[in-house]
Amino acid sequence: MTALNELDTRTLVSGRPGPVAGRRKRRKRIAHTIVIVLLSAWSLFALAPIVWILMMSLKRPEDIVVYPPKFFFLPTIDNYITVLSGSEFMTPFVNSLIVTAGSLVLTLLIGLPAAYALARFQFKGRESIALGILSMRFAPELLIILPLYLLFQKTGLYDSYLGLILAYQLVTLPMLVWMLRSFIEDLPVELEEAVAVDGGNRWTAFRHVLFRLIAPGLGASLMLSFIWAWNSYTLPLVLAGKNTQVITTGIQQYISYQSIDWGPMAAATVVSIIPGILFAVFSLRWIVGGLTAGTVKG
Amino acid sequence: MNPLTPARWRRSLTAAGAVIAAVVLAGCSPSAGPDASSDVKSFDWKNFSGTEINVLMSEHPLSGAIKENVDDFETKTGIKVNIETLTESDYMVKILTELQSGSGTYDAFMTSQPMNYQYAAAGWIEDLQPWVDDTKQTAPDWDFKDFFPALIDAERWDTTDFGGAGEGGLWAIPANEEGYALFYRKDILEANGIAVPHTIDELIAAAKKLDGTQFDGKEIRGFVSRGDKTYPTLNPFSTFAGAYGVKDITDGKATVNSPEGIKAVEKWVELMQTAPKAASTYTWYEAQQDFLAGTSAFYIDADHMAPDFEKDSSAIAGKVGYALPPEGPEGRASSMWVWSLGMNAASKQKGATWQFIQWATSKELLTTAIGNGNMNPTRVSVADSPEMAEATKDWGDYNKVWKEILADYASWPYSPSATWTEVGDIWATSIQSAILGQSDVKTALDDAADKINSAIE
Numbered sequence: 001m002t003a004l005n006e007l008d009t010r011t012l013v014s015g016r017p018g019p020v021a022g023r024r025k026r027r028k029r030i031a032h033t034i035v036i037v038l039l040s041a042w043s044l045f046a047l048a049p050i051v052w053i054l055m056m057s058l059k060r061p062e063d064i065v066v067y068p069p070k071f072f073f074l075p076t077i078d079n080y081i082t083v084l085s086g087s088e089f090m091t092p093f094v095n096s097l098i099v100t101a102g103s104l105v106l107t108l109l110i111g112l113p114a115a116y117a118l119a120r121f122q123f124k125g126r127e128s129i130a131l132g133i134l135s136m137r138f139a140p141e142l143l144i145i146l147p148l149y150l151l152f153q154k155t156g157l158y159d160s161y162l163g164l165i166l167a168y169q170l171v172t173l174p175m176l177v178w179m180l181r182s183f184i185e186d187l188p189v190e191l192e193e194a195v196a197v198d199g200g201n202r203w204t205a206f207r208h209v210l211f212r213l214i215a216p217g218l219g220a221s222l223m224l225s226f227i228w229a230w231n232s233y234t235l236p237l238v239l240a241g242k243n244t245q246v247i248t249t250g251i252q253q254y255i256s257y258q259s260i261d262w263g264p265m266a267a268a269t270v271v272s273i274i275p276g277i278l279f280a281v282f283s284l285r286w287i288v289g290g291l292t293a294g295t296v297k298g
Numbered sequence: 299m300n301p302l303t304p305a306r307w308r309r310s311l312t313a314a315g316a317v318i319a320a321v322v323l324a325g326c327s328p329s330a331g332p333d334a335s336s337d338v339k340s341f342d343w344k345n346f347s348g349t350e351i352n353v354l355m356s357e358h359p360l361s362g363a364i365k366e367n368v369d370d371f372e373t374k375t376g377i378k379v380n381i382e383t384l385t386e387s388d389y390m391v392k393i394l395t396e397l398q399s400g401s402g403t404y405d406a407f408m409t410s411q412p413m414n415y416q417y418a419a420a421g422w423i424e425d426l427q428p429w430v431d432d433t434k435q436t437a438p439d440w441d442f443k444d445f446f447p448a449l450i451d452a453e454r455w456d457t458t459d460f461g462g463a464g465e466g467g468l469w470a471i472p473a474n475e476e477g478y479a480l481f482y483r484k485d486i487l488e489a490n491g492i493a494v495p496h497t498i499d500e501l502i503a504a505a506k507k508l509d510g511t512q513f514d515g516k517e518i519r520g521f522v523s524r525g526d527k528t529y530p531t532l533n534p535f536s537t538f539a540g541a542y543g544v545k546d547i548t549d550g551k552a553t554v555n556s557p558e559g560i561k562a563v564e565k566w567v568e569l570m571q572t573a574p575k576a577a578s579t580y581t582w583y584e585a586q587q588d589f590l591a592g593t594s595a596f597y598i599d600a601d602h603m604a605p606d607f608e609k610d611s612s613a614i615a616g617k618v619g620y621a622l623p624p625e626g627p628e629g630r631a632s633s634m635w636v637w638s639l640g641m642n643a644a645s646k647q648k649g650a651t652w653q654f655i656q657w658a659t660s661k662e663l664l665t666t667a668i669g670n671g672n673m674n675p676t677r678v679s680v681a682d683s684p685e686m687a688e689a690t691k692d693w694g695d696y697n698k699v700w701k702e703i704l705a706d707y708a709s710w711p712y713s714p715s716a717t718w719t720e721v722g723d724i725w726a727t728s729i730q731s732a733i734l735g736q737s738d739v740k741t742a743l744d745d746a747a748d749k750i751n752s753a754i755e
Contacts, residue, residue, distance in 0.1 A: 061611070065587065146398055153401040238395045242382040252385040255357070260583070 050273070057266035064262045079267035089268050092250025097275065098161055099236075099246060100229045103168035107176050107225055110169070112218075115180035116206065120189075130181065137174045141234040144170070149238050159241025167235045172225040179224075183217035184210065219286035226279045230272075247272045338434050338649065346650035347376025351405040353654065354382050354396065356389040360474045360637055361408065363667035364658050371657045377650045397422040402644035405651040406658075409640040411452050411710050412529075412718055414469040417640070418457055419716035424641035425467035429652045440656050444677045445472055452636050452710045460547050460713040460754065470638035471659045472676035477703035478537050478632040479601035480621040483614065484694075486513050486595045498541055498624045501596065502569050508595040509572040520572030522594035526581045527730040529722025533582075533633045534598040535729060536711050537623035538562045540631020546721060547713040552750035554725050555743035562626075563729055563739045570733045578733050590614060598623065600635070601700045602673035608693050616692070620699045623707065634708040636676070674700050717754060724749045 056064055058075040083089045117123075118130050148167060149158070157163030187210065195205035236246040251272060254265035338345045355361035361383045368379050382404075384392060393407050397417055409417065417423035429435050430442050449472040456466025480501070482494060490508060495501040505520030512518070524531040532539070542562035545553050553559060570577065574588065582599055586606065589597040592613045607618045623632050639655045641648065657663060664672070664680045668689050675681050681701055690697040712718055728746035732739045 065591070146395060149395055150399045150401060153399065153403055158403070234391075237384075237388055238392055242380070249384065249388055252388065253357070255385050 053266045053269050056262060057270045059263060061263055064266075079263035080271075082264045083267045083271060088253055089250065089264075089271070092245045092247045093272065095161075095240075095244050096230060096247040096250075096272075099164045099168065099244070100226060100275075102161060102165040103172050103229045104222060104225055106165055107169060107172040108222070111173050111176040112180065115177045116184060116210075118177065119181045119184035120192075130178070133174050133177050135174075136170045141170075145234060145238050148235075152239055158239060159243050161244060164236060164240055164244055164246070167239050168229050168232060171228045171232055171235070175228070176221045176225055179221040180214060180217055183214050187213055216287040219283035223280050223283040227276055230276055340434055341437055343375045343437070343653065346647070346653060349647050349650040350378040350380070351645075351647050351650050351654060352380045352382070352403055353406045354384075354389065354393055354404040355408040356386045356637075357383050358386075358408070358474070358637060359670040359672040360667060363663065363670040363672055366670070367663060367666060371654065374657070375650075375653055377653065379654060397642065397644075400644045402642055402646050405642055405645040405647050406639055406654055407642065408473075409470050409638050410636055411638075411714075412712075412722075414453065414638075414640065415455060415714045415718060416716045418455060418467065418469050419459075422643050423469050424643045424645070424648065425469065426471060426641060426652075426655075427468040429641075429648075430468065435649065435652055437656055437660075440660060441677075441679075444661065444679050446475070446676060446678060446681075446704055448634070448704060448708055449475060449636055449676050452634060453638060455714045459715045459717075460550060463710065463714045470640035471655055472636045472638045473659050473664065474637035474672055475674045475676050475704060475708075476600040476602045476635045477674075477700060477708040478534055478598060478623055478634075479699055479703060480537075480623055481589065481597040481599070481603075481607070482619045482621060483592075483595050483617055484619045485617045486518060487619075489513060494619060494621055495596075496622075496625055498538060498565055498569075498626045501624045502565065502572075505569055505572040505596050514592070516593055519574050519594045521569050521596045522573045522577055522580070522585050522588045523570070523598050524580050524582055524585050525570060525573070525578035525730055525733055527723065527727040528581070529719050529726055530582065531726040531729070532712070532722055533600070533635065535562075535566055535726075536633030537598055537631060538566045538626065540633075540707075540711055541624065541626025541628055543628035545713075546711075546725065547750070547754070550754070552721075552747040552754075554728070554750065555740070555747040558628075560740050560743055563732055563743060565626075566729065567732045567739060578730050601696070601703060604690070604693050604696045605671050605673060618694070620694055620696045622699060622703060630707045631711065632703050632708045633711055634704070636710075674704070715754070720753050721750050724753065 055071075055073075057079050058077070059070070059073055060076050060078070063070050063073045114133070118126060152158040152163050152167075157166065191209050191213070192202070192205040195209055200208070231248060232246075233248045236244070237249050240246055240249070251265060251268050254261040254268065353364075355364070361381070365381055365383070368381060371377070372379060383389070389408070390413075393404070393409075396404050396407075397420070400422075409423070414423065418425075436442075450468070451464040453468055453470050453472060454464050454466055455469065456462035480495075486508060487494065487504075490511065492504050492507065493500075495504045501521075507520075508518055509520030510517065523534045539559075539562050542558040542565075544556065544559045544562050547553060573594070577585065577588070580588065585597065585599060586603055588594055589599075590607065590612060601620065604618075604620065606612065608615050623630050639658055641651050641655060645651050659676070661677060661679055664675045664677055665683055665685050668675065668680070668683075668685050675683075675686065680686065681704075687697060712722065715721070724746050728742040731737050732742045736742075737745075
């Protein structure tokens with residue numbers, strides 16, 4: 001965003017800046033600096049716990065519990081070796097990858113056409129359907145978990161990847177549909193009409209024009225879906241069994257009856273953050289890359 | 299990760315589930331006792347060969363021991379056992395969901411007295427007395443009489459709300475016991491010439507005297523214990539409540555604010571003033587860490603924390619003394635927590651499940667489990683075994699003290715009810731506010747009594 005602002009000001013203020021423009025520019029720069037400072041402070045505040053966990057994951061047990069806390073210590077990678085060498089952490093980690101990826105694929109297959117239809121077609125009960133999808137997010141998970149558990153027990157979906165992927169739709173689908181719907185609604189219909197004028201059908205318009213335009217929205221909503229699915233706790237706690245345990249419950253194995261293995265738990269936490277970060281980095285490129293300014297004259 | 303505490307989780311789960319459970323469970327009442335379909339001629343470990351059962355347990359030395367040795371059971375009986383363990387709070391949520399659904403997926407599970415009350419009131423858990431009495435189902439050498447009587451009493455309840463403890467159905471078989479002891483630092487007491495306190499007043503005087511002194515280059519606090527506003531905090535406090543003869547509820551009315559109730563809390567608050575300021579938010583875990591850090595002289599909590607104090611990496615190994623809970627006007631007292639094994643009333647493999655529970659609470663397994671740190675054993679024979687003496691030989695008086703607490707002082711001192719945990723939370727909250735000085739003891743307890751009365755109506 002900031003790059004764009006810079007661009008705007010530079011093109012707006014053409015030639016030599018007059019005194020007024022100069023003052024405006026200076027005021028703008030001050031405001032800009034304040035914003036940067038505030039955002040940096042907020043980032044520090046938000047990242048501090050994660051930095052702390054990262055430090056903890058590199059400490060020896062005696063350095064972790066020492067009071068006052070140590071900020072300088074001899075780092076060790078023992079905790080990571082413990083975590084990555086056993087199936088204790090790796091199995092839930094892989095399970096989480098499978099289930100989250102599966103959920104996103106399914107959400108995309110169902111959600112993208114659904115969002116398009118809700119945005120572009122006129123049909124009876126459109127709003128009811130849209131609200132119906134959204135209401136999956138209203139219902140507290142605890143309310144739906146029991147009937148789901150019963151259904152899963154009866155149908156054999158309990159403790160299976162497919163079952164979890166289906167259950168995760170409750171988390172991922174409503175968000176994606178609503179985000180994309182509003183995104184598509186914001187795009188001018190003229191673009192698709194232009195394709196029709198050139199003899200293309202709806203599918204061509206969708207594939208060649210619309211899909212590219214909604215890419216940033218798609219990226220953003222997939223990113224959020226990924227994080228929510230990855231962090232989902234109640235659903236897998238009740239619906240996953242010992243074969244499909246996921247990371248959110250798996251990480252807690254380091255809390256045993258009378259002691260907590262802080263080191264391995266911190267290392268496991270750090271490792272489990274990585275997929276989310278990678279996913280975010282890739283979708284961000286997509287989001288920024290998909291910015292299309294000035295396709296239509298206002 | 300989730301904004302709800304386990305207790306609130308359980309409550310909201312209960313609320314959410316109650317409606318559905320009512321619908322689901324309507325019209326299917328679990329059969330009582332051994333059913334005729336699995337009728338067997340006489341007891342034989344092979345009676346249920348070829349069946350399969352599922353077991354849900356919390357992470358615990360007991361479940362560790364069962365997991366390690368379950369192969370023996372499978373070869374002995376031909377029953378296949380699938381075991382799933384989760385951390386305590388996760389397992390609480392999961393077992394509640396499972397029982398409410400009535401699906402009978404998990405045949406056996408770990409449980410404890412307050413949980414039994416909830417499950418038994420709802421009819422989710424099998425009464426095991428008929429099974430114990432059935433010679434065709436119970437191994438002749440299982441020896442039911444070998445369990446500590448106090449523990450068997452704690453597992454009984456006739457499902458009357460706020461009454462009938464120790465009578466009626468037997469809801470689970472005890473497999474692990476903890477009582478509440480006074481831990482003290484031998485070296486600190488010795489350096490200051492203080493005798494081990496026997497009474498509550500002596501303890502308070504000693505803690506005050508030691509509070510703020512220097513030892514080993516550290517500033518020492520007199521005392522530490524749990525102070526969090528949830529019902530488990532009442533376990534250490536139960537030693538004071540019992541010593542003053544406090545009852546939570548008498549004849550359906552809250553009596554936490556009785557004269558002795560106020561006295562007990564006043565003493566407890568006085569003692570907690572010598573604890574670190576943060577102790578008012580401690581659960582057992584933080585309190586234990588605090589004592590392990592070596593900065594507190596006295597600590598009242600679960601006696602079976604001893605293995606953690608005495609392990610090689612501990613800074614206080616060999617320096618801890620174990621004593622009975624301090625005495626008050628009504629003598630000594632201790633609460634207890636009993637991890638047990640219960641049977642799902644909706645189980646479809648009750649015969650095989652009963653065999654599993656027998657095996658998991660047998661003398662052999664409980665003896666083996668000592669090696670996993672399953673303190674304390676629930677059978678008299680295992681408690682007195684040479685294995686137990688060997689495992690605890692470097693822990694001072696531990697082996698003597700825990701047995702004395704269990705044999706003479708420990709009981710479940712609270713009124714049995716499905717809603718007891720809520721009552722316990724209210725009581726613990728009022729104690730916390732008195733410790734923090736937010737209100738005086740009497741006001742806090744009067745307020746708690748009103749809240750408890752409206753909660754149980």
